[in-house]
Amino acid sequence: MVMVNDFGELNIDAELLESADEDTMTLSNGCICCTMGTELLYALGDAIDRRPRPDHLVIEASGVAQPEKIAAAAHAEPEMQYAGVVTVADAANIGALTSDPMIGAQIAGQLEVADLVALTKTDLGDANVTGLVRRLTTAPIVEAPMGALDPMLVLGPTSPQTPGTGHSHDHGADYAQWSSKGGVVDREALKAFLITPPKGLYRFKGVFRFSDGTSGEAHIVGATHALRTTEADETAAVAIGLSAEFDPAEMASIWETLSA
């Protein structure tokens, strides 16, 4: 499901999305007395209450939104799993926008809180634009020519299914993937892993059988992680990262150390 939290020219997108109609909601960021964003939260509640419940919720925030506030609601709501902030930066304009005396700080803030930055219109942009964005964020930066971005990066890998431990470099793709199934994991070692994941790992998700007999699930998106207790029959985990930065072989060897 796509929600468009929209103001101004971006509304073109809402019109484009109307073909998807039932799964699109147009939102506002209006609030009576300040900027609490109550409308957006009510809409999030409406989305969760839909039956059948949407598998994924993609929220297109407004041009001056504070995505971290929307993200905070996803972190707080136990029935939602936070899947990251993707900040789309127009390479032709991002330099001017981030130095704008009025909205520069808000735009830079959107890059700063991103889990992933997608650069569009790179053919029109200044060659130094990646460097400029790099100074404003620690998030991985990918190019998204014509706005095309691998859904895997936005929605995350599907539930791990590959049997055994494996890894792949899908040539031509932006990302490299690692996955594993089976075995028992040490809870404390997993916690340490979540706090300091291997270089270049962008997303990780898995369900675990722990050596103390309990089970749980864990997620990493960018710099954030979550661990909670759930039922799980079998350990299964999957990780992805940008091809240039993430080495599935390294991930596999780290994974060995987590096994109990």
Added chain:
Amino acid sequence: MTITVYSSKKIVTMDRNMPEATHVAVKDGRILAVGDATCADQWGGGTLDDQFANDVLTPGFIEGHAHLMAGAMWNYPYVGYHDRIDTEGKLWPGLLNIEDVIRGLKEAEARMTAAGEPAEKPLYAWGFDPIFLDTERLNRSHLDEVSTTRPVVVQHSNFHLMTVNSAALDLAQYTRETNVIGVAKDDAGELNGELQELAAMFPLMRRIGVNFRALSSQEPSIRAFGAIARQTGTTTMTDLHAELPDDDVDTLVRVTGSNDYALRIVPMLGAALLPPNDVGPRALELTKKTTDMLRLGGVKLVLDGSIQGYTARLRWPGHVNGAPNGIWVIAPEQAEELIEKLHKAHVQMHIHTNGDEASVVAIDAIERAQSLHYWGDHRHTLQHGQMIDRALFKRMKALGIAVNLFANHIWYFGDMHVAKSIGLDRARRMDACRTCLDEDVAMAIHSDAPVTPLAPLFTAWCAVNRITMSGECLGPEQRIEATEALEAITLGAAYTLKLDEDIGSIEAGKIADFAVMDDSPLDVEPMAIKDIKVKGVVSGGRVFLN
């Protein structure tokens, strides 16, 4: 129709031709004549009604910036520091310490139990003010004393915080392991029951089913809104950021049109609630549904946040405590486009600008729109406009822009602005009523209820005295005369709503809307204006006493 002649101790008309009178004749809900006991004689005379013989009548007060949510709040118990009167006229005495708050909550809990409510039904209370509580901070164990089965949720007065009990934390599935910003913990890592900012409150609000958006559009809330208006002498009030789907409009038309309803409501369509291209056409479509008691067609835009929340957009030198500049709710460039679009379509705009940089953006945008599409009497109004200085008022005068200043803010937040947000020098000229009137800019003053309580006489008191909670006079040079303040809550506010041809003064031809009180705001000591007792209102010739 019959002619009724009301006698009065004094009628303060706000009509410059006859500032005071003793009698007013009413026919068909309108003012037929004003003057002395003979005022209706030329019309064949009328029936003398002496029920106000010992009262003062003024034009019915007009609140130009409030929200329907102010009525919805009274669905729930109040646990604030200041005395408040509810919609039934019942006094809720201020609760001065945590023990009082707990006692108040226990009473509310007992009422729920006595009413046969299920033991797990949530108890939601509002208005709690942590600033004035000089004791231990309210926490979950205090609220566990109230109930271990009901989720107990205490909303703080600023709406950015709540304190909840263990049952409420369980309902939201918050545990010791929860690692969410805004879900506060004590030094030992246990949840202390405080939930900060909306995201952290959201899972709980969703589960306890408190939804002010839904409540505000329902008949009980509209009736409650009417009741708090009547108690304060208010006969016309805005709902200054409304969604206004057809169903809500139909409900509003029906309720405001009923004979036992005294309040005229002026809802303003929230521009951010619709796609930008739809705002103007929808506003124009709504004007067709206008009735006497429901005036439609205006639009509200919000540009920045609040000064006390450090989210207003300030010009240099910004916040004295070093907080970064605030945020834009709409990017200035998009605001400019929308303002041009709406101005071109002749849709009146009420534009929220707290910080002075936001006011500049709005003024620039209107200037641009006016140069592209001339509109002689647009009356676009800056709402709050708290940091507007003389130079900006001069520009507003030249462009025909009105303002609705947040006079109540001086009392409620003045000390905080001196100490933390903008410092003494700029705080002294916040909500600059004197400069505004000197520069001949059309002016109203407001409460922003429920942000501060609705009470136009209190709002006038604030503008006349500029006293803060600590008792200081903040910016004595910006005080205005009582008669100017009374104009701001009557004719001045009517002008900003384009209703001054119908309401705002007591003169022949206008709608018979009066506030009934025991003394004249122009005769009492300035510090006593807020203490004048309001007895009720006359709305369209119908008498509604408290």
